[in-house]
Ligand code: HPA
C-alpha cells in the first residue's frame with residue numbers, strides 16, 4: 353500500500369510552514385544569521401522535541417523559528433518544504449503562515465510574505481507543484497493585534513487566499529475573533545480556523561466556528577463527532593475537515609484513526625494532512641501510510657481521501673476539476 357500511496361496524486365491543506373523547519377535548516381539559518389543555538393547537533397535538537405500536548409509543542413515551535421530573519425530565510429524554508437512535498441507527489445498545497453510569530457519579534461510582514469511568495473512561484477515553475485498561502489492569526493494574542501495584522505496584509509491581498517486561526521486554543525474561542533473574520537470576509541478572504549483535537553470546549557468551539565463565524569473549512573474538527581447536530585451542520589454545508597493523524601498522536605493520546613474512519617463512513621469531506629512535519633516526524637505520505645496501516649484502508653478509501661482534499665481546495669472550479 354505504501355507504493356500505491358506514493359503514486360497517488362496528493363494534496364496538502366493543513367501545513368504550517370514554520371512547522372516544516374527541519375533541524376538541518378535550523379542550523380544553516382542560525383549560522384547564516386550569527387545566532388548561537390543551545391544545541392550542538394541535529395540529534396540534540398530532535399531529542400529536545402518532547403511534547404505531549406498543544407502548549408508543550410507550541411513552546412518548542414515558537415522557539416525554533418527565531419532563526420528565521422530575512423527574506424531568503426523564508427524563501428529557503430518554503431522551498432525546502434515544496435521540494436519535499438513534490439518528491440511525495442503532492443500536486444497542490446495550501447500553506448499556513450503565522451505572520452505574528454515574526455512581527456512580534458521584529459521581522460516585518462513584508463519580509464515574511466515576499467520570501468514565501470517567491471518560493472511558491474519558483475516551485476511552480478521548476479517543480480510543477482502549485483501552492484497558495486493562508487495567513488493565520490495567533491489566537492492567544494489579542495483580537496486587536498489580529499485585526500492590525502489583517503489590515504497590514506491588504507497590500508498583499510492577491511497573494512493570500514484565506515485566513516486561519518491557530519496557536520493555543522484554551523480560553524481563546526472562535527468568537528473572540530468575530531470582528532476580524534467579518535472584515536476578512538469583506539476583503540474577499542476565505543475562512544478557516546483550528547478547532548484542535550480534545551480541547552476544553554471543543555464542541556462549543558466547532559459550533560461557534562460554523563454558526564457564528566461561518567467558516568468555509570475547519571482545521572482538525574475531530575470532536576464534531578461527539579455531537580450529531582455538528583455532524584449534520586458540517587455535512588449540510590459541505591465543510592472540509594483537515595485532519596492530521598500523526599500530529600494527533602503527539603498532542604493527544606492517539607492518532608484518532610477510528611474517528612477518521614467514522615468521518616469517511618459518514619461521507620464527510622475528511623482529509624489527511626501533516627500539520628508540523630519537522631516536529632511530528634511525518635509528511636503527507638507518512639501520515640497516509642500510518643493511517644492506512646491503522647485502519648487497513650482500501651485503495652478506494654485512499655482515493656476518496658485525496659478526492660475530498662482536491663474537492664475542498666480553495667482553487668477555482670475549473671482548476672480543481674483538472675486535478676479530479
Ligand atoms: N495547533 C495550533 N496551533 C498550531 C499548530 C497546531 O497544530 N501548529 C502550529 N500552530
Ligand code: ZN
Pocket residue numbers: 366368518546571627
Ligand atoms: Zn495546525
